[in-house]
Amino acid sequence: MKENGKLIGPFKQVLTMQHLPLKGALKDEQLEIIEQAGINIVDGKIKVVGDFEGLKAALPDDIEIVELKGDFVALPGYIDCHTHIAFGGNRANDFAMRNAGSSYLEIAEAGGGIWSTVKHTRECSQDELKFLTLKRADNLLRQGITTVEVKSGYGLNVEEELKTLRAIKEANQASFVDLISTCLAAHMHPKDYEGNAEDYLYEIGEKLFPLLRAEELTNRIDAFVEKSAFSAEQILPYYKKAKEMGFDLTVHADQFSTSGSKLAVELAAVSADHLEASTENEISLLAGSDVIPVALPAASLGIGCEFTPARKLLDAGASLAIATDWNPGSAPMGKLIESASILATMQKLSNAELFAGITFRAAKALNLQDRGRLMEGMLADLVIYDTDNYQNITYLQGGLQPKAVWKNGTEVFVRKD
Numbered sequence: 496m497k498e499n500g501k502l503i504g505p506f507k508q509v510l511t512m513q514h515l516p517l518k519g520a521l522k523d524e525q526l527e528i529i530e531q532a533g534i535n536i537v538d539g540k541i542k543v544v545g546d547f548e549g550l551k552a553a554l555p556d557d558i559e560i561v562e563l564k565g566d567f568v569a570l571p572g573y574i575d576c577h578t579h580i581a582f583g584g585n586r587a588n589d590f591a592m593r594n595a596g597s598s599y600l601e602i603a604e605a606g607g608g609i610w611s612t613v614k615h616t617r618e619c620s621q622d623e624l625k626f627l628t629l630k631r632a633d634n635l636l637r638q639g640i641t642t643v644e645v646k647s648g649y650g651l652n653v654e655e656e657l658k659t660l661r662a663i664k665e666a667n668q669a670s671f672v673d674l675i676s677t678c679l680a681a682h683m684h685p686k687d688y689e690g691n692a693e694d695y696l697y698e699i700g701e702k703l704f705p706l707l708r709a710e711e712l713t714n715r716i717d718a719f720v721e722k723s724a725f726s727a728e729q730i731l732p733y734y735k736k737a738k739e740m741g742f743d744l745t746v747h748a749d750q751f752s753t754s755g756s757k758l759a760v761e762l763a764a765v766s767a768d769h770l771e772a773s774t775e776n777e778i779s780l781l782a783g784s785d786v787i788p789v790a791l792p793a794a795s796l797g798i799g800c801e802f803t804p805a806r807k808l809l810d811a812g813a814s815l816a817i818a819t820d821w822n823p824g825s826a827p828m829g830k831l832i833e834s835a836s837i838l839a840t841m842q843k844l845s846n847a848e849l850f851a852g853i854t855f856r857a858a859k860a861l862n863l864q865d866r867g868r869l870m871e872g873m874l875a876d877l878v879i880y881d882t883d884n885y886q887n888i889t890y891l892q893g894g895l896q897p898k899a900v901w902k903n904g905t906e907v908f909v910r911k912d
C-alpha cells in the first residue's frame with residue numbers, strides 16, 4: 496500500500512454505524528448514511544469516511560484511488576459472534592427425526608444429537624478439522640462476514656478439545672476471516688467419561704485451562720447451561736475458575752429452560768446466547784446488565800421453536816447481537832442475512848437493529864473494540880453490495896449477495912457474476 500493509503504468510492508450509501516448506542520431499540524432514522532461517499536484507508540484501517548469528490552481533491556496525489564462505476568452500498572464487515580463450524584459429520588437424520596416428532600432433547604437423550612457429532616469430530620485429524628473449518632469460514636466470508644467466532648465442544652476431553660482449538664488456530668492463520676475461538680468443553684457431560692459431571696468439569700478446569708493459556712488457544716470459555724447438559728449450580732465453580740484465570744465468559748443460556756441468563760448476569764459474562772425460553776424476568780435482568788444478548792434465529796428455524804424475544808429485549812433497554820449458530824445439529828443453515836432478516840420480520844426489528852446486531856453489537860459480544868463501525872481507527876473491513884439502497888439487503892432476505900468483501904483494507908472476495 497502506498498504511504499497515503501487508498502480511497503475507495505464513490506458509494507451511493509455508506510452505513511457507518513457510528514454514534515449508535517450499544518443498548519436499546521434503534522430506529523432507521525438514527526442510521527448515519529453518507530451519500531456519494533469515499534472511504535480512505537491507511538494501513539488497513541479506516542482514516543476518513545466522507546464525500547468522495549471532496550476527499551479526492553483534498554488527499555495527496557500519490558494516493559491509490561479505487562474508483563467504482565455503478566451503484567454500490569458499503570457497511571462494516573459483518574461479525575458472526577456465535578458458531579460451531581469446527582465439526583465433522585452431518586446430522587441430517589436428527590433433522591428428519593425432529594420433523595417426524597422427536598424433540599431435540601429426546602434425540603440427545605437417546606444418544607444422538609451433540610454426542611453423535613463428537614464421534615464424527617473425534618474421527619477427524621487436526622488437519623481435516625482445519626480444512627473443514629476453513630471451508631465454512633470461506634462460505635461465511637462470501638456472505639460479507641469478516642470476523643467469525645468458532646467454538647470447540649465436539650471433542651469433550653482434554654486431548655480432543657486441544658485438537659479442535661489447535662485446528663481453529665491454524666485455520667485462523669490461513670484464513671482471510673478473523674476466527675475468534677471459544678472453548679466449549681462444557682457442551683455436555685461426555686458419555687464415555689468415567690466420573691460425574693462435576694469431576695469432568697474439574698478435570699477440564701485443572702488440565703485444559705492452563706494449556707489454553709500456554710498455547711494461546713483462546714481467551715473465551717462457554718458452557719451449555721441446560722437440563723441435558725449442565726445446571727447453573729454444576730457449572731458455577733467452572734465459570735468462577737475461568738474468570739479467575741482471566742478468561743471472558745459466554746453462556747449458552749435459556750435455550751429450552753431458564754437459568755443460564757441469570758448466571759451470565761451474575762458472572763458479568765460478555766454474552767448470553769440463545770434465550771428462546773427467556774421470560775420477562777430474564778429480559779429485565781439482561782436489560783439491567785452489560786451482558787450482550789445474542790439471538791440465534793437459524794437455531795429456531797432448525798429446531799422449529801420460538802424465536803428469541805428480540806423485540807422485548809430491545810424495548811426493555813437490552814442490547815442485541817444476532818449470529819448464525821452454524822452447527823450440524825440445531826442450526827445447519829449457516830446463513831446470517833437470511834436468518835437475521837427472518838428474525839426481523841417475526842420480531843419486528845428495524846434495519847438499524849438488525850445491522851447493529853451483526854456489526855458493533857456483535858463486536859461487543861466478542862469484547863472486540865476495533866471493528867463493527869466505519870470510523871477513524873477501526874479495521875477497514877467492508878461488505879459491499881451492488882445496489883442503490885441498503886434496505887434491499889434485508890428486503891431480499893439473503894437474495895442479494897455481496898459484490899465484494901474487504902478485510903484489513905484489502906479486497907479478499909469479489910462475486911464474479
Ligand code: NIG
Nearest residue numbers: 609719794820822823824825
Ligand atoms: O447452540 N445448544 C447447544 N449447542 C448448539 C447445538 C449443538 C448441536 O446440536 O450440535 C447450539 O444450538
Ligand code: FE
Nearest residue numbers: 577579747820
Ligand atoms: Fe451454539
